[in-house]
Amino acid sequence: MTTTERLELFAPLPDFRLPSADGKAVDTKDYRGVDALLVAFIDNASPSCRRVHSALGKLAWEYRRRGVAMLVVNLSAGRASEESAAAMRLTARDAGWSMPYLMDRGQSVARGLGVRCVPDFFVFDRDRRLAYHGRFDGTLPEDPADGDDLREALEAILAHEAPVLGRPSAGAPIPRPEKATETESRESPEPAAP
Numbered sequence: 001m002t003t004t005e006r007l008e009l010f011a012p013l014p015d016f017r018l019p020s021a022d023g024k025a026v027d028t029k030d031y032r033g034v035d036a037l038l039v040a041f042i043d044n045a046s047p048s049c050r051r052v053h054s055a056l057g058k059l060a061w062e063y064r065r066r067g068v069a070m071l072v073v074n075l076s077a078g079r080a081s082e083e084s085a086a087a088m089r090l091t092a093r094d095a096g097w098s099m100p101y102l103m104d105r106g107q108s109v110a111r112g113l114g115v116r117c118v119p120d121f122f123v124f125d126r127d128r129r130l131a132y133h134g135r136f137d138g139t140l141p142e143d144p145a146d147g148d149d150l151r152e153a154l155e156a157i158l159a160h161e162a163p164v165l166g167r168p169s170a171g172a173p174i175p176r177p178e179k180a181t182e183t184e185s186r187e188s189p190e191p192a193a194p
Contacts (some may be wrong), residue, residue, distance in 0.1 A: 038071070044088060077105050135149050
């Protein structure tokens with residue numbers, strides 16, 4: 001297991017624009033005005049991510065009507081068949097996700113935030129400042145994920161309480177591309193199936 005380096009609380013959200021698995025470009029500027037923006041770094045295949053997929057979908061539905069928007073970012077998009085855009089769409093459907101599932105092929109967004117493992121979670125407040133960085137929950141790998149750490153942080157952020165320095169994420173290490181460019185992160189996804 002690899003743990004994530006800590007990004008400082010109150011760090012600003014760097015604006016980014018990435019393609020989604022369903023063929024649309026998504027820009028963080030479109031999420032100005034939300035009470036909180038959760039950016040989750042996930043993949044389809046690693047056991048540490050698979051165990052949170054469904055719980056993340058439930059958490060997203062629970063907090064959406066309370067002003068929390070969510071973006072899920074795949075750092076392994078296109079690197080293997082289980083990380084293709086088609087596989088990403090299946091993962092999103094099976095997990096009940098309504099939020100965009102984005103492809104950071106060049107890992108420029110992940111590098112900018114210091115992501116070293118997946119899953120990893122960042123919550124930015126209304127002012128687009130980092131208010132939480134940490135793990136999804138403290139459940140053991142053999143137990144169902146519940147999202148308690150992330151839920152506690154969201155409650156604090158929505159109540160305008162002090163930011164929460166979460167426990168570091170631990171999970172699958174990120175294979176870094178040898179040379180990632182901005183162009184790679186803007187590549188078009190495979191077209192969505194009709």
